[in-house]
Amino acid sequence: MIKQNNLKQQLSLYLVMGSQNCKYDPVETLEKAIQGGVTFFQFREKGEGSKTGEEKIELGLQLKEVCYRHGVPFIVNDDLGLAIELDADGLHIGQEDGDMKKIKDSLKSHQLFGVSTHNVEEALEAHRIGVDYIGVGPMFNTTTKDDIEEVRGPVVIKEIREQLPDIPVVGIGGIKHDNASQVIEAGADGVAVISDITKAESVDESTKRIVEKSNRS
Numbered sequence: 001m002i003k004q005n006n007l008k009q010q011l012s013l014y015l016v017m018g019s020q021n022c023k024y025d026p027v028e029t030l031e032k033a034i035q036g037g038v039t040f041f042q043f044r045e046k047g048e049g050s051k052t053g054e055e056k057i058e059l060g061l062q063l064k065e066v067c068y069r070h071g072v073p074f075i076v077n078d079d080l081g082l083a084i085e086l087d088a089d090g091l092h093i094g095q096e097d098g099d100m101k102k103i104k105d106s107l108k109s110h111q112l113f114g115v116s117t118h119n120v121e122e123a124l125e126a127h128r129i130g131v132d133y134i135g136v137g138p139m140f141n142t143t144t145k146d147d148i149e150e151v152r153g154p155v156v157i158k159e160i161r162e163q164l165p166d167i168p169v170v171g172i173g174g175i176k177h178d179n180a181s182q183v184i185e186a187g188a189d190g191v192a193v194i195s196d197i198t199k200a201e202s203v204d205e206s207t208k209r210i211v212e213k214s215n216r217s
């Protein structure tokens, strides 16, 4: 349904979030973030304090409902079973989350497949497998994820763009309103953000600020 055509546009502000990242209620946080301008959403219920089992499924259903009401794609992080069970719009995995090709083949044809990459080699491999989009990180320092790779910054996006001019790309890691434009200028179609939205005092204001600052114009 949402496959490909306007994917690059839809990736412009990608909120990645689980309940463990939120200052406020996660359903309210997502609602406010979408009002503020979020265009793509990934349910990443992972790490300390995150929900598991039925609670995770229940939260996923609620967040999916918010996305559907607003026409925002709902992507599940890591958990193929959950992506199928919730009939999500797609699945996003990291480099260590299993055999990429097998996972891609397990998805339904309408489901998008995104992969986290950190350098040109990983991006080329993801492209070879036929992923719909890639995340590239970390752009900047972050405390949200402990096991990040070396920070090389937006230059990695520039390098990937030289090899893969058309692949949909988002930058991730430490992106905030004051550095988002560097990621877009390096060639990304969008920015993926956790804490600058989920930990903000005002979720919608913080989201709007990122939208304003990351505009290409």
Ligand code: 3NM
Residues within 6 Å of the ligand: 016, 116, 117, 135, 136, 137, 138, 139, 141, 142, 143, 144, 145, 148, 149, 172, 173, 174, 175, 192, 193, 194, 195, 196
């Ligand atoms: N992946 P924040 S960095 C989920 O480098 C994730 O691949 C990364 O959180 C990568 O926006 C990251 O709060 C955390 O910095 C991003």
